Amino acid sequence: DEIGLIPCPEARYNRSPIVLVENKLGVESWCVKFLLPYVHNKLLLYRQRKQWLNKDELTDITCTLLLLNPDFTTAWNVRKELILSGTLNPVKDLHLGKLALTKFPKSPETWIHRRWVLQQLIQENSLPSLATKGNLGAAPVERIHRLVQEEMKVCSDAAGRYPSNYNAWSHRIWVLQHLAKLTVKVLLDELSSTKYWVSMHVSDHSGFHYRQFLLSSLIRRTVTDNNILVQNQMVNEQNPSLQKEEENAGTEAACAEEQSVDLPRCLDEEMELCSELIDNYPGHETLWCHSDENLSNSHHNPATSHMTQAMDVDGLNESSRQGYTQESKRLKRAPMQDSLGSEMEYRFVDKVLSTCRDVDQARFATAYRKWLVTFLGQ
Amino acid sequence: MHVGGEGDVRSAYCAASVASLTNILTPTLFAGTAEWIARCQNWEGGIGGVPGMEAHGGYTFCGMAALGILKQEHLLNLRSLLHWVTGRQMRFEGGFQGRCNKLVDGCYSFWQAGLLPLLHRALHARGDPALSMAHWMFDQLALQEYILLCCQCPAGGLLDKPGKSRDFYHTCYCLSGLAIAQHFGSGDLHNEVVLGIPENCLQATHPVYNIAPEKVARAVMHFLQYPVPSLDPA
Numbered sequence: 001d002e003i004g005l006i007p008c009p010e011a012r013y014n015r016s017p018i019v020l021v022e023n024k025l026g027v028e029s030w031c032v033k034f035l036l037p038y039v040h041n042k043l044l045l046y047r048q049r050k051q052w053l054n055k056d057e058l059t060d061i062t063c064t065l066l067l068l069n070p071d072f073t074t075a076w077n078v079r080k081e082l083i084l085s086g087t088l089n090p091v092k093d094l095h096l097g098k099l100a101l102t103k104f105p106k107s108p109e110t111w112i113h114r115r116w117v118l119q120q121l122i123q124e125n126s127l128p129s130l131a132t133k134g135n136l137g138a139a140p141v142e143r144i145h146r147l148v149q150e151e152m153k154v155c156s157d158a159a160g161r162y163p164s165n166y167n168a169w170s171h172r173i174w175v176l177q178h179l180a181k182l183t184v185k186v187l188l189d190e191l192s193s194t195k196y197w198v199s200m201h202v203s204d205h206s207g208f209h210y211r212q213f214l215l216s217s218l219i220r221r222t223v224t225d226n227n228i229l230v231q232n233q234m235v236n237e238q239n240p241s242l243q244k245e246e247e248n249a250g251t252e253a254a255c256a257e258e259q260s261v262d263l264p265r266c267l268d269e270e271m272e273l274c275s276e277l278i279d280n281y282p283g284h285e286t287l288w289c290h291s292d293e294n295l296s297n298s299h300h301n302p303a304t305s306h307m308t309q310a311m312d313v314d315g316l317n318e319s320s321r322q323g324y325t326q327e328s329k330r331l332k333r334a335p336m337q338d339s340l341g342s343e344m345e346y347r348f349v350d351k352v353l354s355t356c357r358d359v360d361q362a363r364f365a366t367a368y369r370k371w372l373v374t375f376l377g378q
Numbered sequence: 379m380h381v382g383g384e385g386d387v388r389s390a391y392c393a394a395s396v397a398s399l400t401n402i403l404t405p406t407l408f409a410g411t412a413e414w415i416a417r418c419q420n421w422e423g424g425i426g427g428v429p430g431m432e433a434h435g436g437y438t439f440c441g442m443a444a445l446g447i448l449k450q451e452h453l454l455n456l457r458s459l460l461h462w463v464t465g466r467q468m469r470f471e472g473g474f475q476g477r478c479n480k481l482v483d484g485c486y487s488f489w490q491a492g493l494l495p496l497l498h499r500a501l502h503a504r505g506d507p508a509l510s511m512a513h514w515m516f517d518q519l520a521l522q523e524y525i526l527l528c529c530q531c532p533a534g535g536l537l538d539k540p541g542k543s544r545d546f547y548h549t550c551y552c553l554s555g556l557a558i559a560q561h562f563g564s565g566d567l568h569n570e571v572v573l574g575i576p577e578n579c580l581q582a583t584h585p586v587y588n589i590a591p592e593k594v595a596r597a598v599m600h601f602l603q604y605p606v607p608s609l610d611p612a
Contacts, residue, residue, distance in 0.1 A: 073383075112384045164480055170431050177430065205479045209432040212421060286479040293421050 002102040003067055005029050025067075025099075032068065039064050043075060055087045063096060066110075070100040076113040083120060090117045090124075098154050105161035111171045118179065121147065144179055151175040152190070156197065159207065169206040173213055184261050187218050191266065195273065202281045208290040215270060215297060222263050267298045275348050282361035288368055295345060295372075345372055386427035387418055391440035394447040395587055399594070401601035403447075412450035415441045419454050422478065423462030433462060435476040435489040442496045443586050451500035460501075463493045464516060471528070472520030473539075483538045484529040484548050487555020488588065491516055495558060495585035512569045518559040522573035525556050557583040564591065 001023050008028040011017070017028035027035075039061050045051040046058070053061065059082065062075040082088035097114045100107060125140045151172070158168035180186040191214050198207045274291045281287070349372065352365045379389045390411055397403040417429040418441055424433025425441035442459070445451045466474050466486070473482040474490035494514040502509055529536045529552045535544035536552035561582040562569040572579045584591045 108384075115384075164477065166432060166434060166477070170427060173430050174428075203479050205477055206432050209420075209422075213430055216421070284479065289422070289478050296421075 001099070003027070003099050004103055005032070027068075035064070036068050039068075040072075043078065047074065047078075055082060058082060059088060066096060066100055067103075070097075070104050070107040070110045073109050076109055080113070080116065083117070090120050093117045094150070101154065101158045102161070105158040105165055106167050108167055111167045114171065115174060118147065118151070118175070122179065148175060148180045148186070151179070152193070156194075159197075159204070160201075163201070164204050164206045166206055169210050172210060176217075182217050182221065184218065184221055187214050187221070188261065188266075190214055191218075199273070199277060202277050202284045203286055205286045205289070208286050211270065212290070212293055215266065215294075218261060218263060218266065219297065222261060264298070267294060270294050271298065271345075278352065278361075282356055282358035283364070285360070285364060288364040291368065292371060295342075299342075342372070387415060387425060387437045387440045387444070388427075390415055391444040394444040398447045399587065399597045399601065401598070401604065402606055404606060408448055412445055412448045412453055415445055416450075416453035419459065423455065423458030423460075424477075425454075425459075432477060435463075435466065435474065435486045438463065439489040439492055439496075442493055446496050446500065446586055451496075452504075456497060456500055459493070460497055460515065463490055463497070466490050467516050467520070468524075471524050472517065472522075473524035473528070474521070481539065482524070484525060484536060484555070485538065485551035487521055487525055487529075488551040488558065491521055491555050491558050492585055492588070499585075511563075511567060513562055513571070514558070516559075518562075518571045519573050521559045522556060522571075522578075525552050525559075526573065526578065553580065554583055554588050556580055558585065 003025045004027075006019060006026045006028045008017075008030055011028070011030050017031035019026040019028065042051070042053070043061055043065060046053045058078055062078050065072055065075045079088060079093055083090050083093065094114065094117055097110045097117075100110050104110065122144070125143060152175070155168045155172040155175070159165045159172075162168075176182055176186060176190070191211065194207065194211060194214075198204065198211065201207050271291070271294050274287055274294060278284075278287045278291065346369075349365055349369045353362065353369070356362055356365065379385070379392075394403070394408065394411075397407060414429075415425070418425045418427070418431070418437065420426055420431070420433055422433040424435070425438040426432050426434055427437045431437075438459070442451070442454070445454065465478070466476075467490070468475055468482045471482040473484060474486035475482050476486050476489070491514070494516050498509060498514060525536070528540050529538070529548070531537055531544040533544070535546075536549045537544045538548050542548075557580040560570060560572050560579055562571065564582070568582075570579065581590060583589065584594045587594050
């Protein structure tokens with residue numbers, strides 16, 4: 001379940017350089033300068049059609065190569081060909097990638113290949129005749145769910161092995177977008193399962209960005225579901241046929257279930273988490289950054305203001321979203337409901353300023369206070 | 379980036395860069411590209427690799443430069459972008475970090491600092507009266523100090539930060555960043571800001587393509603002589 005290089009400049013004994021202890025694979029460093037050129041050369045000769053290799057040999061050679069250097073795109077591409085020809089089980093590449101990531105947690109090519117493999121698996125999944133291939137005949141939904149959980153674990157491990165691991169967190173977001181379809185349940189589960197991790201990695205901007213992604217996806221989800229709810233109500237009023245009512249009741253029920261997301265509470269909890277971490281770990285810019293955005297979300301969250309049909313939700317469409325500035329967001333929303341939240345923020349910031357001894361903390365707190373004043377206009 | 383490879387903001391920049399220099403840029407080729415890049419801008423103000431990702435210096439440069447080529451910078455929130463990138467210059471080191479709360483790195487001397495000429499141009503096109511006519515909106519001298527004092531390898535070449543080894547990538551982007559920091563504007567508005575002896579001054583680099591401005595002009599002139607190739611089979 002883990003690979004590593006054992007610093008060992010000379011072969012002292014006449015024995016294999018491969019060491020396997022408690023399911024962890026080690027390679028003594030002296031052999032690398034012989035092994036790597038050898039397998040590398042063999043693969044290149046195959047690619048140049050100068051020397052044939054059969055499927056098993058290819059599998060072994062690429063496996064060895066990638067465990068020594070996972071950024072060797074050609075090796076991953078050979079495996080893509082093997083997968084497409086049906087001689088290599090894609091799930092094996094997920095395992096190989098996972099192993100490579102224990103030593104090379106950033107490796108861009110590993111993550112890219114992983115996404116290709118997952119895309120293959122999703123496509124397979126949608127073809128019922130192949131649903132049993134490579135897995136234990138589980139139902140497609142269950143299979144996807146297990147894949148997602150496994151990806152979350154791989155990302156989490158890789159994120160722990162390298163600070164602010166952009167590639168690991170990006171992959172995590174991709175998996176939620178393309179495999180898990182950003183359902184409310186998944187978003188909430190991820191919020192709770194990453195809470196402990198970010199508390200242990202307070203400078204990891206990528207980790208906190210992930211939480212921002214989860215929260216903004218939740219906000220967007222709530223708005224779309226509310227829209228559907230509103231539209232259904234309108235349709236019901238116009239069209240009281242029995243069949244339509246049943247359909248709409250179904251959708252409404254689903255929306256109602258999803259509506260059980262207490263968005264204001266999620267955002268409040270996030271603010272609390274942030275404040276707690278800022279107090280406990282002074283001087284981390286990431287936390288203050290995260291705080292800014294949380295407050296912005298809380299105040300501009302449509303779920304906290306009264307939902308009316310007249311409310312402008314266009315801004316949350318993907319395409320125009322980026323055109324939003326803080327000012328235009330404020331003007332388009334219903335008036336602020338909750339000045340209690342902002343009072344608390346002022347008290348929090350003033351408390352930090354009066355009690356902190358860390359220079360950076362003081363600087364961040366001062367900047368935050370200035371921002372509060374401009375932003376809240378109070 | 380290549381057939382069967384990953385797709386992100388970098389490929390948009392590579393494509394726009396090549397197409398504009400070789401005069402094969404057509405509206406159909408980049409239909410929807412500018413809007414997609416704009417979606418890569420996030421709450422931080424910077425731009426990520428694909429929509430939803432964390433803001434990152436390298437991707438932000440690629441996004442902004444591509445939009446500059448496509449003349450669609452207005453699709454971005456330029457103000458939040460400016461706020462984000464200026465926040466990336468390190469107050470102690472003088473160099474730039476790639477993302478919030480990360481360490482300084484010499485290569486961001488170009489990816490991040492290089493954004494300021496691009497922003498300057500975009501904001502100028504809007505008729506912003508507050509723009510300086512002599513300096514970029516970052517501390518040009520502080521960046522030069524970081525590059526010259528901390529990023530040089532005694533054996534030649536440049537690097538990420540003291541303690542790292544030299545490589546061509548860091549040599550290229552430290553020098554590119556140095557050139558950006560030393561030269562404001564062009565033509566009548568050209569203003570040189572050189573730290574240390576005059577010999578430290580590098581040739582200016584083009585903020586979009588990062589090659590000499592004369593080379594950009596020559597390439598464009600050369601390819602303008604040829605018609606834009608059509609996609610119809612011959």
